[in-house]
Amino acid sequence: METMSWKLMKILTALKTQNFPFLKTHFKNMRLEQLETQWKRIDNKEIEDGFHSIRISPDSIPDLYIGFDRGGLRNLILSIPKPHSFRFKGVAKQNLSIDYFEESNHIVIKLISSVYSDLFNDLILSLYKRICYISNAEDYGNELIKAFYRWSGFFTDYTTNGLTDDVIKGLFGELTLLKELVKQSDSFSIDEVLESWKGPYDARNDFESDTKCTEVKTKEETKTEVRISSEFQLTLTPDKSLTLCIVSVSVNHEDGLTISEQIDSVKELISERNGEMGILINALLQKGLFGASLPLYGHLKFKPMEMSFYDCSADNFPKITTLNITSGIFEVSYNLRISQLEEFKISQIKL
Template sequence: MRTEQLEQQWLKISADVPENGLNSIRISSSCIPELYLGIDRDGDRNLILSVPKDFKLSFRTIVKENLSIDFFADSHHIVLKLIHQPFSDLFNDLILSLYSKIEKMSTPGEYIQEFIKAFHRWNGFFSGRSSQTLSDEVVKGLFGEMIVLRHELEGSETILTNKILESWKGPYDATHDFENDLNCTEVKTMEYTKTKVRISSEFQLENVPDKTLRLCVVSLRNDDQNGKTISDLIISVRERIYQHGGDLSIFITALSRKGFFGSVQNKYDHLKFTPLRMTLYDCVGELFPKLTPKNLDEGISEVMYSILLSKLEPYKISEHALAWK
């Protein structure tokens, strides 16, 4: 199931909505729970789950700013409703994420609980769109981080998808852009013609006890003609999450920290990049050229400095050409 397929189904049922009630269509015959898309007389989109007649459900209606959930006892349906259409793209993401979780569930208690949990898990994303505007450099940095995220997803087993998504810490302004139980990775995104990499803090390349520390340099070209936007990259990462059966809400949560809600990301589409190369360096060794709290004199702080890439050759772990697929 993809966004394009959902939009085709929305289009089918939007043309002939009755004055009372709604027009609906089953989302997929392969989905074991009876899950429907519906459009009501006001043009609002609804996600509808059929509840077995013999299943006892005690439920309180919840109405939020842009999303509501209700149980209609007479027809035995739970209805999750999008109240404001500007969030329709995000509503599709919610539907696809939920669909991937419950598609094969046959126990009513399990898929009903997951349906209700989806409302609570996603509601915060519908509470408003961020007014912050990111600088071009911040957008470029996020582009590089997501290139690394996409690369990690492509080269891993599907069972690790959610752990990889959870390891992305960049949007949370953490010390390192990626961190898991074993590794920390700092990502630097730079124009391919540059010969130096900029380090913005004495903490960015500080060793973490019992973990490896890597510097990942993503080289790209500013390319107004044939480059990819951050919107393109978000779609690409999202597709890989769908393919691997991952939890899309982890990715959406990270994006939301930087204000990337659906169509809002389009305001950055004037920035286009062609990713060229990803190079990984081992930063743990004492001889690696870096400044950290350990080797700074007392009283020195808030350090920013540059490292010549030519001096990092002895510490290179790997290098990959990047091709957009």
């Protein structure tokens, strides 16, 4: 890392005393738009030394700042009160770096590529929620360092060939169910809910918890059937129930959402419940749904209309599985006529 003798302490101490009326709200549940507003309020004119920066929140016990450096790059800056200090060498990953400035006693995480600005905001909010009420400097300093290593892999450049419209529609349906599950969760159960989303990892079922599996099928609202793509999708997992969730959507509706907007709405709910955003980010990265790739799918808009849930665990539920297929037959796909599933319906939600 480049060594810089920046007068950070002087700069940040002065900023700490400034009055920013927009920060007078309670920031325990800081949201993405609030953080982005703060970035816009920082004077980003050319500077010769240090940062143009602002303290994230007056509610935070640690002195945590966001700022632009002289290269116009975004930085997260943690001021460590003396006599506490940290001893580590700076680390530069592909699009993210961390360094410790001993003279001013600051730890700085720098975003090297602006392509990842949204993801950098997610990192900041996740860290802020973890440390805002921690008073021990060693504890919150170590949390920041751990956050860097926990998140740095997300800032790696991935190559993707793009996803088909049908795949995007399917992921939109999965996110629609995830959104409902997050709404029903609280700060104690939110991370478990996020961990249950297995669809992006190409698991057998789209959602799996300790006791239940759920397979999600997304269809246009006028369609009367759904496609089961293999004999494995509706095969029961031992000691777990299996539910089929059919999400009906209106395609290209004027009130529809792009998949990027749907992701943002899920992020907002996670933030409100103090969930670990990294769990969602890691799942989205499996499909390349981040940063510059998201605009590729901006032409697709979906309006969720309803979700219907069916009990696939029933013995007479119409399905082809590994247990009832004749030996030698494999890679089976088939359609299910929704009208024939009425007796197995568990519930229905209008969206």
